[in-house]
Amino acid sequence: MPSRGPNTPPPEQKTYLKYRYRTWSTYYGWTSTVELVEAIGRKFDRSQKSADRWAQFILAEAINISRRQSPPRGAYPFGAWQSACTVLPEFFSEAAKQERTTRLTTMDTPFLYKFLLGTMDSDFQAEDLSPTSDELDTSFAPDGTTPSSTVDEAETRLLATLPVPGSLDASMADYEGFAYTSGIELTEGKQARYRQISALVCSMVTFARNHRHNGMQLTNAIQFEFWQSNHSA
Structure with a gap:
């Protein structure tokens, strides 16, 4: 032995x-x-x-x-490809866009989505709550409220930054699962923006890897074409 x-x-x-x-x-x-x-x-x-x-x-x-991780192959709704020749109006509904975004971020590319979201969203890490210079506002009253004149000025500035209804900015401000926020609620607005950016990047990456994963691109192209046809001279 x-x-x-x-x-x-x-x-x-x-x-x-x-x-x-x-x-x-x-x-x-x-x-x-x-x-x-x-x-x-x-x-x-x-x-x-x-x-x-x-x-x-x-x-x-x-x-x-x-x-x-990638979207399933095949035609919509079972796959990620949608032909421009057979697309129906229901494809562009808010419910359908939200369903595609949810599937993309939770089933098709959850790792990339969480990686992007965690990179941007401070809730995934220790958040730096120190206010920046533009967040400091000395116009608040001692009790924490805002004088009415300051409120009016803030509303005026906010309205000036919002897109005019019917303009190109207003039409293009809402992409496939990607809408700009006004920032009235800073924390919620930031988190929503991070989620939207992460979902948008996931869609762009999947399209770059396979051009048949074209849901967002088809939606944006048709929406832009529709805007041009309604605003052409």
Whole structure:
């Protein structure tokens, strides 16, 4: 019988390690596995070179995950392709656009969507609540209210920035799941804008990878053509 080296685990320990190895990627083991990977990542942060190498590894993994996610092939509503020759008015309804956006961000490209949203939305990280210079307003009354004259001035400035109904800005301000907000509610407006931008980028990326994923592009093209036909001399 061959002798066992000083660093060789006993047979019963080998069996236990094999059992633990089988649970690494299961419900019973993935929490501790992720904690182990996070601990390894912290080790790489000890120097810039090792941190760069770890970032390169994470980037490669993120790219692989993102590439594996894409809208289904085939014709709408089962796939992401819609022919301009057979499209129906219902395709451009708000409900249909919202349904396509929801499917894109939750089923087709959820990883890319969450990555973009997490990069922009400070709620995913510790938010810096320090006000910027343009957010500081000394016109508030001591009790925290705003004088009526200031309210009137604020409303006037806001109305001046909104697109005029029927103008090109008003027509193009609402893309496929991408609408500009007035910013009256700063926090909600920012979060909505981040979600809209993330969804828009996901749609652009999927179209760049496969031009048959054309829902947003078809909607924008027809909306712009419709605006031009109604405003041409």
